[in-house]
Amino acid sequence: MGETRTSNPARHLLARTRTLFSGRLLERLRHxxxxxxxxxxxxxxxxxxxxxxxxxxxxxxxxxxxxxxxxVFVGSDQPLNDPDLPQQRxxxxxxxxELDRRGVGKVFLDVTFTASHDPSADERLARAIADLGPRITLVDHVVEGARSERVLRSTTLTIPNSxxxxxxxxxxxxxxxxAWELHYSYIIDGKQFRSFGAAIAGVENDNNVPFSVDYGFKYQKIPTIPFDELIGKTQSVTKMLPDVTGKTxxxxxxxxxxxxxxxxxGKYxxxxxxxxxxxxxxxxxxxTSYLRGPLFLAIVAALLCLALILGNTRKRRWLAYAGIVATFPVLLIATAKLGVRIDLSYALAFLVMFAAFRSRTRWKRRIEMINSxxxxxxxxxxxxxxxxxxxMTGYVVIAKIQNYERVLKTLQTNDKGSYVLxxxxxxxxxxxxxxVYNDGHHLGWHVVSNDVEDxxxxxxxxxxxxxxxxxxxxFSVDVGITFGIAxxxxxxxxxxxxxxxxxxxTSEAHNPIAIAETGTQTDLLWDISLRARIDQAMEVGEIYxxxxxxxxxxxxSLAGVEALVRWHDPSRGFISPMHFIQQCEKAGRMEHLTRYVLQSACSAGQLLHSRGRKITMAIxxxxxxxxxxxxxxxxxxVLDATSFDPKFLVLEITETxxxxDYxxxxxxxxxxxxxxxxxxxDDFGVGAASFEAFYELPFDELKIDRLFxxxxxxxxxxxxxxASVAAMGHEARITVVAEGLENPQDIGLLEAIGCQQVQGFAFSRPISLTNLLEYNEAGMPRPVARMV
Structure with missing residues (x-):
């Protein structure tokens, strides 16, 4: 509740945030x-x-x-194109x-024929092909030759060119x-031909580009007819032949x-x-959809980086890791059912390598943190x-081993560790x-108790x-040990x-146990008296x-105001809001101070409204x-007592x-x-949990910290x-306020960025209620730097 939120404590908090991003988080992102x-x-x-x-x-x-x-596939157990067996033709x-008689839709002859020893057999086959007209298609084969070259095999019978x-x-x-990929078409001797697969599907695509072949169809469900049964050479007694009317x-x-x-x-x-x-x-x-390796790798990498940034605890990160890994089998099954091919291995390799980097780093860190x-x-x-x-509770105790270096000089190397143990x-x-933790002549541990006397x-x-x-x-070695507590x-x-x-x-004789303090005795006594005087200060108006x-x-135009609490002590002058607010928290008086500020601010807001200016009051x-x-x-x-319209009250949450417990x-x-x-x-951008709090909690407004x-x-x-925070607020459909504007020349920059509201010294310093009423009645923003 103070104007000095970006003084030393805020800078300290920002420094800790920078340390986080330059330390473990940056290390994980680098890995x-x-x-x-x-x-x-x-x-x-x-x-x-x-x-x-x-x-x-x-x-x-x-x-x-x-x-x-x-x-429908008609398969022959015998080679149909042997030139030495013209009877097959x-x-x-x-x-x-027979297929023509049964009303076939299309016929693909997946057998290539060359001239046989019986010209009449060749002529008969050519005539049968011609009789089917546009319904028949000949399939030429590209195969691998003896020298690994590509060889074209095609039917050379005298048949119509059409x-x-x-x-x-x-x-x-x-x-x-x-064969995981085939092409829509192939170029042979400078001429383009449709591929067999594209022709079966009736797809017209002249691009010589590949497509994925999906083998997820049941092999046994593809209709087949034995060649000998089709021509009546043999007859099945177990099942009827599939109908070929209108089919391929x-x-x-x-x-x-x-x-x-x-x-x-599924079949070798x-x-x-x-x-x-x-x-x-x-x-x-x-x-034919195909989620290729780089794209899926980018998705997994983005998820991992998001988990690293938002996972501010080890438990959250490991849960995120488990969630990312669990998506792999789920995605594999889901894409199989949807007919989408996916490259998983590179994303898996990415996670394995990241885990290897992290494991190696943790191993090195464990080694570095162990006294050899x-x-x-x-x-x-x-x-x-x-x-x-x-x-954040309890005490840390450091034991100092007195005369440690002198004792070590008298011991052999193998006995030095035994002495400490x-x-x-x-x-x-x-x-x-x-x-117990050990560094040199110090031994340390954590005590759960909150009672320093215990x-x-x-x-x-x-x-x-x-x-x-x-x-x-x-040897018998005398031991001297003293303790520091914090x-x-x-x-x-x-x-x-x-x-x-x-x-x-500490010293063994005069001060064997020392308790660390956070300030001088004078400051501590002042803080104790400060806590006792808070209620009195509110009653006499020293806090306002x-x-x-x-x-x-x-x-x-004036959209609203923010109420900031101040304390002017007769003996010490103005007291830093950050300081006395901390003392309120320690004294358990934070709720009382908040009620006091709410009462004052809502009363002031109601007075402004009565004078015709419906502006918001932020607390x-x-x-x-x-x-x-x-x-x-x-x-x-407070709202009932002051009759202040709640829709004009804005509660700014500080130190998220x-x-x-979100x-x-x-x-x-x-x-x-x-x-x-x-x-x-409030103060978005300088707290370690700002983004998480923004995501988890229902905010109507976002205030960009004055530091930025x-x-x-x-x-x-x-x-x-x-700019990014303003864009985020726009996407989330909430108001974005820029606080800490000091240079009027920056107003145009904020307008271009997309901030809706602004506050800062460029328009006005925090002012008293009397000056605020004058500012309100002026009807337009103007510099009021001297108003206090």
């Missing part, structure tokens, strides 16, 4: 970047393509789809005539011999003919023509534990599970235990340093409100009050990083909104931050 770059290089050299094709095999097996049934002619020809490229194969029929060799086998998922020796049949079914069903002589964790590990677990055993006399009494007992000497290396309120690393400093000031105007940039609410519903009753009571805070804020008041997020607004003209980073 993610390296893992992503390595994965992209692997993709460029197709290193994991065999792995991806293994996943495609799995997708094909679980898709379990029925084919269209419009494509009469049988092919009979098959074509007969359509398509190409079946049997060299389009990948790892394991599977392919005549070819089955897998009994040498050289006509082709592996497909399928007829080669089934590759083109699956290609046709794929195009007919439209299952004793095997005990170092004090850095204690600091890390306190920060990671956000431990025997001291630790005595420290664990009352608690065998106590975790801690001191316990340490006195430990000193008595250390009165007896320790036997090390055959409360964990505030910044744990700083308090740990305070405990070490306190331990260094001033008001800083908020200007609407579009209309250049700061500490995030520490959002733990229960009492603040709701306070707001409701201190919110520990569910409870969200419930409180929703209840406040039901009253009609608006909720604003005041520097945006000179600093491109600050300008980019203001």
């Amino acid at each position: 993610a970047t390296w893992a992503g770059l390595i994965s992209l290089v692997m993709y460029a050299v197709l290193l994991l393509e065999p792995v991806d094709q293994f996943w495609w095999l799995f997708q094909s097996r679980i898709a379990d789809r029925n084919p269209s049934g419009d494509v 009469y049988e092919v002619s009979a098959a074509l005539d 007969v359509t020809r398509v190409i079946s490229d049997q060299t389009d194969r990948h790892w394991f011999g599977y 029929v392919i005549i070819g060799h089955n897998n009994q003919v040498p050289g006509s086998q082709q592996p497909i998922p 020796d399928a007829p080669a023509v089934f590759v083109d049949i699956y290609a046709g079914e794929t195009l007919k069903a439209g299952y 002589e004793t095997g005990l964790p170092k004090l850095r590990a204690l600091e890390s534990r306190l920060a990671r677990a956000n431990i 025997k001291l630790v055993d005595r420290l664990r006399a009352a608690d065998p599970k106590l975790v 801690v001191v009494e316990h340490l006195e007992g430990l000193r008595a235990i250390f009165a007896a000497p320790i036997k090390v290396g055959g 409360s964990l309120e505030g910044d744990p690393p700083a308090r740990l340093a305070a405990a070490v400093a306190a331990a260094e000031e 409100c001033v008001y800083q105007p908020k200007i609407d940039l579009k209309s250049k 700061n609410i500490s995030a520490t009050l959002l733990g229960d519903m009492r603040i709701v009753s306070v707001v409701r009571t 990083a201190r919110i520990t 569910a409870a805070a969200g419930s409180v804020l929703e209840e406040l909104r039901t009253i009609g008041v608006k909720i604003s997020m 607004v005041s520097n945006m003209a000179q600093n491109p980073k600050a300008r980019a931050i203001v």
Whole structure:
């Protein structure tokens, strides 16, 4: 509730945020970047393509789809195009005539014929082909020659030139011999031909581009007719032949003919023509979508980076990691059912490499945090534990081993660690599970108790235990030990340093136990008296409100004001709002101070409204009050008492990083909104939990911290931050206020960025209620820097 929120405490909070982004978070993001770059290089050299094709095999097996049934395969167990067996050509002619009689829609002759020893047989086959007219298509084959060159095999019989020809490229194969991609068309000797698969599907596409072949159709469900049964040479007694009326029929060799086998998922020796049949079914069903490696890698990398940025605790990060990994099997099954091919291996490799980087770093960090002589964790590990677990209660104790260096000089190398470990055993006399940390002549641990007298009494007992000497290396060594204590309120690393400093000031004779303090004795006594005088100061008017105007940039008119609390003490003068607000929290008077400010501000707002200016009144609410519903009753009571319209009241939530239970805070804020008041997020951008709080809680307004607004003209980073926050607020459909505007020349910049409202010294300093009434009656913004 003060104008000086961006003074030393705010800068300290910003410094901690920068430290976070330059420390562990930046390290994790750097590891993610390296893992992503390595994965992209692997993709460029197709290193994991065999792995991806293994996943495609799995997708094909679980898709379990029925084919269209419009494509029928007529398969022969004997080669139909042997020039030494011209009789087979009469049988092919009979098959074509039979299909014509049955009203076939299309016929693809997937057998290439050259001249035989019986010209009449060739003539008969040519006549049967001609009789089908445009309904028949000849399939030419591109195969691999003896020298691995591409060889075209085509029918050379004398047939009408009008007969359509398509190409079946049997060299389009990948790892394991599977045909995962075919082309819509092929260029042979400078001439373009449709591919067999595209012709089966009836797709007209002249682009020589590939498409994915989906093998998720059930192999057994593709209609087949034995060639001999079609021509009546044999007859099945178990089932009827499939109806071919209006359908597409392919005549070819089955897998009994040498050289006509082709592996497909689920069947290692399928007829080669089934590759083109699956290609046709794929195009007919439209299952050609392909989520390639780089795109999926980018999606997974973005999710991981988002998890790293938002996961401010180890538990949240591991839950996010588990969620990302769990998407892989789900996505694999879902895409198989939807007919979408996906490259998983490079994203998996990205996660594996990221995990390897993190594991190596954690291993190195664990090694660095272990004392090599004793095997005990170092004090850095204690600091890390306190920060990671956000431990803010209890005490940290540092034991100083007196005469440590002199004792070590008398001991052999192997006995130095044993000496410290025997001291630790005595420290664990009352608690065998106590975790003790060791750095040089310091031993440290965390005490859960909040009663400093209990801690001191316990340490006195430990000193008595250390009165007896320790036997090390055959010698009895006297032990001197003293203790430094620091409360964990505030910044744990700083308090740990305070405990070490306190331990260094101890002496065995005069001051064996020292308690670290946060200020001088005079300051402590003043703070105690300050807490006692808060209520009296409010009663006599030493604590009061001033008001800083908020200007609407579009209309250049007064949109509202923010109430800021001040304290002018007769003996000490003006007291920093940050200081006495902290003392209010320690004294448990925060709710009382908030009620007082609400009462004053709402009364002032009602006075402004009575004079014809319907502007909003913004009041700061500490995030520490959002733990229960009492603040709701306070707001409701004040609004009833002052008759102030709640829709003009804006509650600005400060220090959102201190919110520990978003569910409870969200419930409180929703209840406040039901009253009609608006909720604003103050000082956005400088709190470690700002984005998380913005996401979790229901805000109607966002205030960009003055740190960025005041520097945006000179600093491109600050300008980019203001612009991005304004854009985010616009997308979220909430009001964006820029606070801390000091230079009038920056107004145009804020308008261009998209901020709706602004407040700062460029328009007005915080002013008294009397001056505010004059400012209001003036009807337009003007500099009032001298109004106080």
